[in-house]
Amino acid sequence: MTTTSTDIPTxxxxxxxxxxxxxxxxxxxxxxxxxxxxxGSDEEWDRLTQKLVDAGTFVKLDRKPNSxxxxxxxxxVARVEDRTFICTKDAExxxxxxxxxxxxxxxxxxxxxxxxxxxxxxMYVIPFVMGHLxxxxxxxxxxxxxSEYVVCSMRIMARIGSKILEKMEETDAPYVKCLHSVGAPxxxxxxxxxxxxxETKYISHFPEERMIWSFxxxxxxxxxxxxxxxxxxxxxxxxxxxGWLAEHMLILKLTSPxxxxxxIAAAFPSACGKTNLAMxxxxxxxxxxxxxxxxxxxxRFRNGKLYAVNPENGLFGVAPGTGYPTNQNAxxxxxxxxxxxTNVARTLDGDVWWEGMTDEAPDELIDxxxxxxxPESENKAAHPNSRFCTPITxxxxxxxxxxxxxxxxxxxILFGGRRKTTIPLVTEARDWNHGTFIGSTVSSETTAAAxxxxxxxxxxxxxxxxxxxxxxxxxxQHWVNLGREHADAMPKVFLVNWFRRxxxxxxxxxxxxxxxxxxxxxxxxxxxxxEGVETPIGTVPAEGALDVDGLDMEPGQLEQATKFDVEExxxxxxLIEEWFAQFGDKLPQELRDELDGLKKRLDA
Ligand SMILES: Nc1nc2c(ncn2[C@@H]2O[C@H](COP(=O)(O)OP(=O)(O)O)[C@@H](O)[C@H]2O)c(=O)[nH]1
Ligand SMILES: C=C(OP(=O)(O)O)C(=O)O
Ligand SMILES: [Mn+2]
Numbered sequence: 048m049t050t051t052s053t054d055i056p057t058x059x060x061x062x063x064x065x066x067x068x069x070x071x072x073x074x075x076x077x078x079x080x081x082x083x084x085x086x087g088s089d090e091e092w093d094r095l096t097q098k099l100v101d102a103g104t105f106v107k108l109d110r111k112p113n114s115x116x117x118x119x120x121x122x123x124v125a126r127v128e129d130r131t132f133i134c135t136k137d138a139e140x141x142x143x144x145x146x147x148x149x150x151x152x153x154x155x156x157x158x159x160x161x162x163x164x165x166x167x168x169x170m171y172v173i174p175f176v177m178g179h180l181x182x183x184x185x186x187x188x189x190x191x192x193x194s195e196y197v198v199c200s201m202r203i204m205a206r207i208g209s210k211i212l213e214k215m216e217e218t219d220a221p222y223v224k225c226l227h228s229v230g231a232p233x234x235x236x237x238x239x240x241x242x243x244x245x246e247t248k249y250i251s252h253f254p255e256e257r258m259i260w261s262f263x264x265x266x267x268x269x270x271x272x273x274x275x276x277x278x279x280x281x282x283x284x285x286x287x288x289x290g291w292l293a294e295h296m297l298i299l300k301l302t303s304p305x306x307x308x309x310x311i312a313a314a315f316p317s318a319c320g321k322t323n324l325a326m327x328x329x330x331x332x333x334x335x336x337x338x339x340x341x342x343x344x345x346x347r348f349r350n351g352k353l354y355a356v357n358p359e360n361g362l363f364g365v366a367p368g369t370g371y372p373t374n375q376n377a378x379x380x381x382x383x384x385x386x387x388x389t390n391v392a393r394t395l396d397g398d399v400w401w402e403g404m405t406d407e408a409p410d411e412l413i414d415x416x417x418x419x420x421x422p423e424s425e426n427k428a429a430h431p432n433s434r435f436c437t438p439i440t441x442x443x444x445x446x447x448x449x450x451x452x453x454x455x456x457x458x459x460i461l462f463g464g465r466r467k468t469t470i471p472l473v474t475e476a477r478d479w480n481h482g483t484f485i486g487s488t489v490s491s492e493t494t495a496a497a498x499x500x501x502x503x504x505x506x507x508x509x510x511x512x513x514x515x516x517x518x519x520x521x522x523x524q525h526w527v528n529l530g531r532e533h534a535d536a537m538p539k540v541f542l543v544n545w546f547r548r549x550x551x552x553x554x555x556x557x558x559x560x561x562x563x564x565x566x567x568x569x570x571x572x573x574x575x576x577x578e579g580v581e582t583p584i585g586t587v588p589a590e591g592a593l594d595v596d597g598l599d600m601e602p603g604q605l606e607q608a609t610k611f612d613v614e615e616x617x618x619x620x621x622l623i624e625e626w627f628a629q630f631g632d633k634l635p636q637e638l639r640d641e642l643d644g645l646k647k648r649l650d651a
Pocket of ligand 1: 368
């Protein structure tokens with residue numbers, strides 16, 4: 048890259064010399080028409096949303112205050128795991144579960160793509176912090192992007208703007224360099240499209256340099272670089288080096304009828320129920336649930352406990368299936384407006400709609416492809432991975448502890464996935480290593496959150512398969528090591544499955560608010576009052592220990608949801624062995640021992 052920037056008209060700037068130099072360097076490479084340093088103000092939001100309306104990217108919604116509807120290019124609707132790379136010095140650093148390329152090679156390829164890629168566009172500089180600015184160790188980032196959609200979405204999802212930059216300048220603070228381009232330069236006089244993007248996509252991470260280069264996509268998980276790219280992939284590598292955990296987990300505050308508070312973290316793969324559980328309305332009397340986070344947990348040791356912070360400031364939730372009966376809290380958050388909806392359907396009077404929002408679809412809609420849609424239409428009105436992007440503080444059940452820079456002490460971790468068979472409703476791990484084993488072998492059917500086939504069962508350790516920013520074998524060893532070093536701080540671990548099917552193919556367990564019954568048993572186990580029965584896979588609720596009072600289930604269904612079937616589990620063993628085999632020497636001995644133990648118990 049050449050160094051001198053040029054006479055590109057610029058609004059704003061910084062006294063942070065290293066940052067100023069990086070911005071100049073990128074501008075010289077990408078040659079935007081102008082540079083804007085984002086201040087995060089309302090005025091800026093108004094200006095950029097108007098610009099997006101004028102460009103045809105946004106339609107302003109008459110029925111939701113300060114809210115906008117966007118539809119993407121039909122080929123840019125989800126994370127692209129095939130195009131996601133971990134660029135460590137050697138391939139072993141990325142491990143068997145990631146795509147790897149040497150940093151120099153990747154930088155060569157991407158520099159060619161970036162050269163001149165912002166022509167005809169504005170390059171925005173977004174200073175942001177993941178977590179709290181008041182934290183002991185503020186976790187800064189700066190995203191350079193040529194997308195107004197990304198700026199507006201980042202303003203909802205993270206804490207951005209002048210206040211962050213000023214604090215960074217005070218100490219010349221280090222930050223994660225996040226470079227993003229939609230990869231669609233405009234020639235002189237060329238008309239823009241509503242959703243610029245490129246067929247060529249790269250989502251590249253340089254964990255050793257704490258840097259992210261993203262090219263060609265405007266979709267959230269690929270383009271809002273503070274979220275999955277920084278707060279999971281880069282942060283997991285930082286956490287490994289520094290002795291903490293960056294995890295794909297919601298954080299829930301539960302208050303029992305006696306007023307006792309417990310904080311629970313839960314890891315489910317994308318589109319497997321994190322946002323819904325984070326906003327649960329318990330159906331059992333006297334229990335109160337509040338949300339600290341719905342997607343990501345950063346967990347550090349403090350006063351002999353494991354404390355979790357939600358590094359985000361917004362919700363980027365799966366729209367389909369979100370409605371008043373299943374998740375009224377998300378609906379109330381959305382009603383307040385200030386939101387961006389992507390790839391949902393739009394009603395003719397300027398509201399949004401998606402499958403599962405109401406029992407009956409409106410008579411006529413504009414679907415996510417921009418076509419007229421009626422209930423007779425064959426296609427879905429909303430894309431299955433369509434999203435709402437909404438400030439987290441608008442959710443009526445956001446816990447006051449969301450604002451605590453130190454986070455909340457976690458007393459239980461739930462792992463889960465989407466499995467039609469085998470995995471019972473709830474199982475408690477025997478101890479930390481067994482819990483780590485359970486987490487490391489979690490399996491789930493793939494969903495529309497990532498491009499590719501849907502419904503294929505794959506192993507997804509700790510729901511982190513697409514998000515571990517280094518060798519997954521080292522990641523599993525890190526979990527084991529932390530358990531050894533901080534034995535007394537470790538939460539109890541549970542495995543859950545809301546998605547088991549009955550003979551008719553329907554969900555055996557009603558899920559959603561009824562999941563509070565499972566949470567109640569979890570809390571009772573923490574407090575030493577819940578009764579359990581040991582099985583080869585862990586402890587399951589004893590007969591009658593799961594509160595099903597007032598639950599209307601057909602005969603046999605509860606049994607179907609909760610049963611442990613030794614034959615089903617024996618069939619899992621070769622799959623787990625195959626999964627473990629790829630780690631070679633990196634597989635922690637402790638997990639080998641856990642697998643042996645499980646085999647013996649199943650055969651006994
Ligand atoms: N059957 C069933 N579906 C659920 C449950 N919780 C969430 N879902 C559905 O799973 C999909 C993804 O949920 P969401 O909470 O957005 O997942 P996230 O991506 O992990 O945050 C949505 O369509 C939900 O309606 C549950 O307990 N039971
Ligand atoms: C934001 C995403 O994740 P989730 O479905 O876990 O909310 C994503 O997959 O892009
Ligand atoms: Mn979610």
